[in-house]
Amino acid sequence: MGEEFSLEHRFQAYIDAENKIEPKDWMPENYRKTIVRQMSQHAHSEVVGMLPEANWITRAPSLRSKLILLAKVQDEGGHGLYLYSAAETLGVSREQMIDDLLQGKAKYSSIFNYPTLNWADMGAIGWLVDGAAIANQVMLCRTSYGPYARAMVRICKEESFHQRQGYEIMMHMAAGTPEQKAMAQDALNRWWWPALMMFGPADAASPNTAQSMAWKIKRKTNDELRQEFVDKTVPQATFIGLTVPDSHLKWNEVTGHYDFGPIDWEEFTQVVKGNGPCNKERLAARNKAHQEGQWVRDAATAFAKKQQARAAAPVSATNPSAA
């Protein structure tokens, strides 16, 4: 007990001095658990996040936009890989994490349980959803767990294109025909509030925040990140002539921030609980893709075994003329 106390003390002092924790370093069991949970949920979000956009690859309005969307979805798959690998440095197995996701035991970002109804949603997702993710991920580049921070640096470098391509879509649609502009506005209306919910519960309702901040896993609270996102995004909407769907939204001269209206936390809770518009569909799609990919994994394993057997076999055995 005494030793544990002093170890935790040293751990905290080490973190307070802005040092990174690496896989073989001693860490409190709860730090390990928190990091594993956060990294695996983050990885799941990248993987499930491919689904709403993949829905539109075959219906992209031009070859250019199709190539871009393909490249973006491909990036998200890669981001999932970096994060699963970072989680594996703490001894959890990839199979276990994926199994938890497929069985519906693991969480992923609530935003991906909303449907993508039309092409404007591809713009709104890139601009708002990736924008919100970037705010969170830029902070996580300085998280205290080394492998997580390094994965984040790599991801952030790649994310910038995601947000810019989304905003470009919105910009073009907002400057297009009245119908196109209406579509862009409709997409903003539908994605704005779910995007704000991506940052998680309000600080007052988030019991884990204090510990995560003390361990420097998080560097900013949910509310701080949310405010940052609002301040940055509102002028971007105004610039292309779209209106943020919040009647309470107002610039506050005193605080130097935008005030915004109350978030419907009941909706958030329902989506997290599995009752969002697409929870079942997403999980079913993930399971279907996993099952339908089984033969590829089997074939790759069989091929590798065959190659090994061939390499190990004596020369005469592989030479038909010797038989």
Next chain:
Amino acid sequence: MTQPDTWPLWEVFVRSKNGLAHKHSGSLHAPDAETALKSARDVYTRRSEGISIWVLPSSSIVASSPDEKEPLFAPSDDKPYRHPTFYDIPDEVGHM
């Protein structure tokens, strides 16, 4: 007399400080992993270059062939849309 050259070759990776990834420093010959680690410490961290070392048998590294450079890496040259600079975002919008 021993024949050091019959000892396997090991690749040495050094982490200079926590938070940074291990980086390739060089290689050395050693009869086993434990000795390789000790030798790596003596050879590659004499001037406080590191705080953590990885060694692994050079034979376990699978490398791409220089002959395949073109087919492997050229395809990404014609995909400028993977870069943020491909998109024209007006300066007024701010950093994105």
